[in-house]
Amino acid sequence: MTKDYTAEQTAQQLVQVSPLVNYAMALSEKIQGTQIFLFGVKRVLTTDEMVSICRDMAAVIRREMPERSERWAASIYAEQYAASTMGIYSVGWAGHPDEWRLLPGQERKASYYPEFLALRDRLRGALATLGTECVRPRGDGDFRVVDGEIGRFRQTVFVSRPEFLTTDLISTIQNVLKDGSDEWVVHVAPAFGPPFETLWEGIDVRVDGVVEKWDRQDMEQVLGDRLKIPRYSQDDSSA
Numbered sequence: 001m002t003k004d005y006t007a008e009q010t011a012q013q014l015v016q017v018s019p020l021v022n023y024a025m026a027l028s029e030k031i032q033g034t035q036i037f038l039f040g041v042k043r044v045l046t047t048d049e050m051v052s053i054c055r056d057m058a059a060v061i062r063r064e065m066p067e068r069s070e071r072w073a074a075s076i077y078a079e080q081y082a083a084s085t086m087g088i089y090s091v092g093w094a095g096h097p098d099e100w101r102l103l104p105g106q107e108r109k110a111s112y113y114p115e116f117l118a119l120r121d122r123l124r125g126a127l128a129t130l131g132t133e134c135v136r137p138r139g140d141g142d143f144r145v146v147d148g149e150i151g152r153f154r155q156t157v158f159v160s161r162p163e164f165l166t167t168d169l170i171s172t173i174q175n176v177l178k179d180g181s182d183e184w185v186v187h188v189a190p191a192f193g194p195p196f197e198t199l200w201e202g203i204d205v206r207v208d209g210v211v212e213k214w215d216r217q218d219m220e221q222v223l224g225d226r227l228k229i230p231r232y233s234q235d236d237s238s239a
């Protein structure tokens with residue numbers, strides 16, 4: 001342990017343990033005396049990759065912080081997506097081995113990313129039977145399948161014309177999900193040009209239903225008879 005230890009200085013060292021670490025910080029307030037660190041990564045990691053980084057960070061923390069006799073000296077919150085913690089790695093409780101706690105629903109196996117790519121490609125192929133994929137985000141096609149991951153078990157499709165947002169589109173997506181991807185959700189979001197550019201919330205298409213994330217009344221007022229899909233179940237949460 002260094003005599004001039006500060007949590008902020010330790011956090012600066014945590015960034016250096018792996019090129020996959022995007023940032024690391026120390027929270028100013030402790031929880032029952034436990035120092036909280038959190039870090040984010042540059043790409044989505046498997047659970048094993050995340051635990052490996054946490055172990056390397058724990059080695060740094062052990063050099064800089066004394067153990068405690070009654071509870072953990074520090075806990076590391078491993079953030080996977082924005083504001084989404086995969087798990088918590090705790091270190092520095094005398095007589096206790098380090099502890100990794102995977103949060104519910106956050107496990108990510110090595111097979112996950114190949115599944116993401118396969119579903120993305122199937123979506124592209126299926127939607128191409130209905131229209132043309134955009135080269136640019138707006139204005140030169142009917143839809144755009146997002147290349148990168150935005151959330152766990154989530155794909156995103158942007159629709160660039162109101163008329164393309166139809167029940168045929170929804171059923172086509174659901175048929176793709178039925179082909180071994182029933183855990184996944186495809187978020188369909190408007191990316192309309194003027195005068196509809198204020199509309200940005202969309203719908204979640206699941207294998208067994210559709211959940212509206214948008215304000216249905218607002219969509220009906222703005223789009224009028226250009227809104228072609230019926231009313232589905234409404235979700236007022238921010239999830």
